[in-house]
Amino acid sequence: MPPVPDGAPPDATERAAIAAALTRGAQRGRLLEILLEVRDAKGGVGISPAGLAAVAEHLRLFPSEAYEVATAFPAVNYAAATPYATEGCGDLVCGLLQGAPGAGVCRNRCDGARPAPVARTFADYRAAGGYGQLRRVMADPGAAARMLAQLSAHQAVGRAGVGFPVGEKWRQVMAAGGTPVVIVNGDEGDLAIFKDRFILETDPHGVLEAALVAARVTGADLVFLYVRDDYAPIHAIVRRALEEVAAAGLAEGIGLELRRSGGAFICGEETALIASLEGRAARPTERPPFPTTRGYLGRPTLLHNVETFYRLTAAWGGTPGSPASVLLDPQVRLFSVSGRVCAPGPKPVRGLSRLADLVEIAGGMQNGHALGGLVIGGSSGTLVGAADCRRPLADLLAEGLRLGTGGAIVFGADDEPRAIAARMAAYLARESCGQCGPCRIGTAHAARILAAPGPLDLPLLDDLATVMGEGSLCALGRNAGRFLGRLSLPGRGASA
Ligand SMILES: Cc1cc2nc3c(=O)[nH]c(=O)nc-3n(C[C@H](O)[C@H](O)[C@H](O)COP(=O)(O)O)c2cc1C
Ligand code: SF4
Numbered sequence: 001m002p003p004v005p006d007g008a009p010p011d012a013t014e015r016a017a018i019a020a021a022l023t024r025g026a027q028r029g030r031l032l033e034i035l036l037e038v039r040d041a042k043g044g045v046g047i048s049p050a051g052l053a054a055v056a057e058h059l060r061l062f063p064s065e066a067y068e069v070a071t072a073f074p075a076v077n078y079a080a081a082t083p084y085a086t087e088g089c090g091d092l093v094c095g096l097l098q099g100a101p102g103a104g105v106c107r108n109r110c111d112g113a114r115p116a117p118v119a120r121t122f123a124d125y126r127a128a129g130g131y132g133q134l135r136r137v138m139a140d141p142g143a144a145a146r147m148l149a150q151l152s153a154h155q156a157v158g159r160a161g162v163g164f165p166v167g168e169k170w171r172q173v174m175a176a177g178g179t180p181v182v183i184v185n186g187d188e189g190d191l192a193i194f195k196d197r198f199i200l201e202t203d204p205h206g207v208l209e210a211a212l213v214a215a216r217v218t219g220a221d222l223v224f225l226y227v228r229d230d231y232a233p234i235h236a237i238v239r240r241a242l243e244e245v246a247a248a249g250l251a252e253g254i255g256l257e258l259r260r261s262g263g264a265f266i267c268g269e270e271t272a273l274i275a276s277l278e279g280r281a282a283r284p285t286e287r288p289p290f291p292t293t294r295g296y297l298g299r300p301t302l303l304h305n306v307e308t309f310y311r312l313t314a315a316w317g318g319t320p321g322s323p324a325s326v327l328l329d330p331q332v333r334l335f336s337v338s339g340r341v342c343a344p345g346p347k348p349v350r351g352l353s354r355l356a357d358l359v360e361i362a363g364g365m366q367n368g369h370a371l372g373g374l375v376i377g378g379s380s381g382t383l384v385g386a387a388d389c390r391r392p393l394a395d396l397l398a399e400g401l402r403l404g405t406g407g408a409i410v411f412g413a414d415d416e417p418r419a420i421a422a423r424m425a426a427y428l429a430r431e432s433c434g435q436c437g438p439c440r441i442g443t444a445h446a447a448r449i450l451a452a453p454g455p456l457d458l459p460l461l462d463d464l465a466t467v468m469g470e471g472s473l474c475a476l477g478r479n480a481g482r483f484l485g486r487l488s489l490p491g492r493g494a495s496a
Pocket of ligand 1 (some may be wrong): 158159162187188266267270303304309474475476
């Protein structure tokens with residue numbers, strides 16, 4: 001148990017770090033960001049109990065409130081003696097496939113060591129027609145209504161996994177009353193998913209223009225870009241883009257803020273994300289009310305995934321010229337391919353006919369390995385065996401396979417599917433925020449069952465799946481149930 005905040009004064013270095021962070025903004029909503037800024041100023045070592053007490057006093061919070069937030073986010077590294085390091089996916093890709101659990105291999109490097117991509121500049125983006133739509137929406141009051149019609153015509157849907165219609169979400173926000181807030185969700189906390197990173201690091205202005213268009217159309221006065229804490233190079237790219245846009249007068253009357261998430265998968269769940277922006281612990285809340293009607297500080301909130309915003313630019317013709325521009329074609333799907341392939345990375349694919357083709361697209365299997373199968377759709381996705389990977393994808397989709405956010409972890413014929421499932425379950429157990437019993441107990445129990453030697457108790461796993469699916473508040477617990485219920489392991493039939 002980390003020590004509780006106490007009243008002894010922090011040392012001089014920490015005092016200076018706290019003062020600097022508070023100067024940049026001393027509102028409760030910035031609590032997570034303040035704690036991350038102090039951590040960074042201390043070389044990755046988290047704020048001390050004495051420092052936390054000082055921050056709490058300054059923000060007029062009870063020490064217990066500040067403590068709850070500081071201990072809820074791994075990235076704050078509260079009261080730790082050593083610098084923060086992301087845990088990496090000792091859980092799956094690095095741990096299982098590369099045999100390097102916790103060996104400092106960060107889970108957001110599952111796409112291998114690529115040369116750092118170059119972000120399209122503000123000048124190049126504008127030269128290709130960028131920010132034209134934003135100017136039209138700003139200049140012409142009728143453009144907003146046309147924009148909504150365009151979204152419907154394009155059948156734009158959310159890209160975070162569920163596929164909710166974008167136009168419908170915008171209409172709900174506009175009908176709610178009050179001044180809305182727009183949030184770009186770039187938390188990207190799931191295992192081996194790096195599609196949003198690819199978009200933000202190659203074409204940040206495409207995302208920003210779409211978010212600003214959304215703000216103008218819905219009448220929002222505040223836009224948050226919420227980006228995963230360990231995407232440090234992207235923070236620099238986004239900060240610069242925000243400054244450029246503000247300097248060009250394209251965000252007049254709209255507050256633009258970059259905020260970092262707290263290093264937990266649950267930070268990306270929309271209500272938990274909003275809680276973290278309000279200075280509270282990232283724990284999902286019951287819906288309704290949905291964020292569209294009652295979100296950030298009770299205001300109507302339009303929240304979309306990075307890719308969703310980026311693809312909206314296609315509705316007005318897009319801005320060709322960046323590697324991410326291939327996504328302007330609605331038939332192209334962006335996969336995050338990792339695992340035992342020669343060239344892991346973000347792979348935009350048009351018309352994928354079989355999952356096995358992803359392996360070829362990612363450079364083929366690594367030497368000495370034959371295809372064992374794929375984990376599709378992240379930590380609560382589906383284990384698809386090699387035989388099914390070679391069947392038509394359309395058939396698998398018709399049988400209920402979901403591609404989710406396009407994660408595709410390739411494993412070999414020598415990798416044990418049960419061990420992979422155990423690691424997926426262990427990841428979900430670690431990332432459960434713990435407030436619902438079925439999820440907290442069920443994920444941990446499932447991980448234990450899968451990791452234990454001996455025959456697998458499939459009826460018990462099915463029962464756990466049912467309880468978690470029906471008794472969990474958010475999709476982490478509900479999908480953990482689905483993932484277990486679909487498990488294709490020795491003793492059970494086909495995958496997918
Ligand atoms: C545990 C959990 C983690 C999530 N993480 C993310 C994330 O990292 N990025 C994201 O866009 N959506 C994430 N979501 C989904 C969000 O709650 C929300 O539905 C989504 O951002 C809506 O975006 P869309 O309208 O573009 O589909 C997560 C959901 C859950 C349950
Ligand atoms: S389902 Fe799990 S992660 Fe979601 S709110 Fe409940 S305990 Fe937290």
